[in-house]
Amino acid sequence: MMTASRSGGVRGRRYGAALVAALLVGANGNAVAMAPPAPPTLAIHAGTVVAIPGERLLGPSTIIVRDRRIAEIVPGYVQINDASIVDLKSRTVLPGLIDMHVHFSFGPETKLWSAAIDTPEDVALFAFANARRTLDAGFTTVRDVGSDGNAIHALRDAINEGDLAGPRIFLSGTSLSIVGGHGDMSGLNRRTTEALFPYDYTGACTGPVECALRVREAAKYGANLIKVAATGGIMSQQARGLEQHLTDEELVSIVTTAHALGLKVAAHAHGRDGVAASVRAGVDSIEHGTFLDEEIAREMAARGTWLVPTLGLLQAETEADTSRFTPAVRAKIAEARRHQGENIRLAQRYKLKVAFGTDAGVSEHGKNARQFRHMVEQGPMAPVEAIRAATVLAADLLGQSEAIGSIEVGKLADLIAVDGDPLADVTVLERVAAVIKDGEVVRLSPASPAKP
Structure with missing residues (x-):
């Protein structure tokens, strides 16, 4: 059945x-x-609670978890007869973090020719390892916006059904793109490309009718959202720049078809014209937005279009050796660096809705929290604003505010704990001490000895 x-x-x-x-x-x-066994009741003794980032902090509290959800939040430390105690008295407790832009099926070490060597089983295990690193880093929910094949679908279902430990996954499947664009394969010879990446496998489409078909196929096979490469991409092996790829008509077809099916659309968009076309078409979020300008920022603010800035790759490569990249990729990195940080500064100026996203996969998995320091340094954003982007605001963009994003009675028990005050020093989120997802403790580091 x-x-x-x-x-x-x-x-x-x-x-x-x-x-x-x-x-x-x-x-x-x-x-x-016989009913399946219920998960254990937890009584979490928290020193400080950032229950709803941006609102009043709670002092010493007990967070009671039953059947995977937050049942009560009471002042002080209380004992519950049927509960296991989780001692976080010396720590700050926050909602589980949300990364809105990851790619679990590949990483910075993935080679261009890996598809000729790796089996689907290899990809699935690699994706699971990346998912586990991400969970251990405190990210209890992610949006995977472009992974190869069907392995990510299987991983999502296994995690969401409780068979594997990992962050809750919402996925787009393969990105939609023009033929030969970012999301399609280029850089291999024709015979290899056609064997490994047939036309329909990559999500490539031409014209409004075929682009609508690709959306419907993604929905048919279980996508939670649609990802479209509206412009060229930095890491794709082609030298066609970072400007608009899909036409206005194709973008409108993708958005209207997706919205009719109840799916949101995330648009990978770097170049100004591609960002503007995506916003006009009605996409729900702009991913990257590297060449965002004031005119487009005002339009995004008026329309309520979200920005998911991904700031870590360019920052990380500033001092790194880029010789591993092809000349085409190096040229695009250099072009994008000249505008580094403009997107997040414009978002601050025009009060855009910003959700946290790292592009992990292009950057290193498990290091997602480094993005917080970039948001604070480049915005500049206050630490609490960056934390809101990874909690209550990300949950809003996902359409999951009733279940995740804050520590409130009735919501899923996704919590993390850190040593120190992330509202004063956001980098403490790079060293998560405890992770609880769905009311189950998946990581708990011993507390540091008290200083004499």
Whole structure:
């Protein structure tokens, strides 16, 4: 028997296993239904609680978790008869962090020719390892906006159904792009490209009708959102710049089709004209927005278009050896660096809605929290604004505000803890001491000894 899963895919194996585990055969041969075991009740003793970033802090508190959700938040430290105590008295507790722009199926070390060597099983295991690093870094929810093949779908469903430990995943599947653009494959010979990356596999499309078809295919196979490469990309192996790729008509077709299916659209867009065309078409978020200018920022503010700035790659490569990149990629990095930080400064000036996103996959997985320091330094954003972008605001863009993004009664018990005050020094988020997801402790470092 197959049923639609909560994540939009198909659930078969786990449903069957759960059914078997939930049935006991009595002495009379009749099957007796048994409920699956409930997760343990937790009583989390927190020193300081940033329950809703940007609002009043809570002092010493007990956060009571039952059945994966926050059941109560009470002042002081109380004992609960049926609860396991999680001692975070010396720490600051925050909502689980959300990264709105990751790529689990590849990393900075991934080679151009890896698809000719790696099997789908290799990709799935590599993606799982990256997901686990991300969870350990305190990110309990992510948006995967472009991963290869179907491995990411399987990983999402396994994590969301509780079979594997990792962040909650919302995914786009393969990005939509022009033929030969960012999202399609280039840089290999024609025979290899056609064998490894057939036309429909890559999400490439030409014209409004075919682009609408690609959206419907993505929805058919379980995408939670649509990712479109509206412009060229820095890391793609082609020298066609960073300006607009898809036409205005193609972008409108993608957006209207996606919205009709209840899916939001995230637009990879660097160049000014491509960003402007994406905003006019009605996309929900601009990813990167490297060449954002004042006119477009005003339009985004008027329309309520989100910005997901990804600041870490260019910053990280400033002092790094870029010889591993092709000349085409190096030229695009140099071009983008000349405008580094303009997007986040314009977002601050025009009060754009900003959600946290790192481009992990292009940058290193598990180091996602480095983005906070870039937002504070380049904005400049106040630490609390950067934290809001990775919690309550990211949850809003995901359409998941009722479940995640803050520590409130009724919401999923996604929490992290750090040593120190992230509202004073946002870099403490790079050293997460405890991670709780869905009411289960997945990481807990011992507290540092008290100073004499």
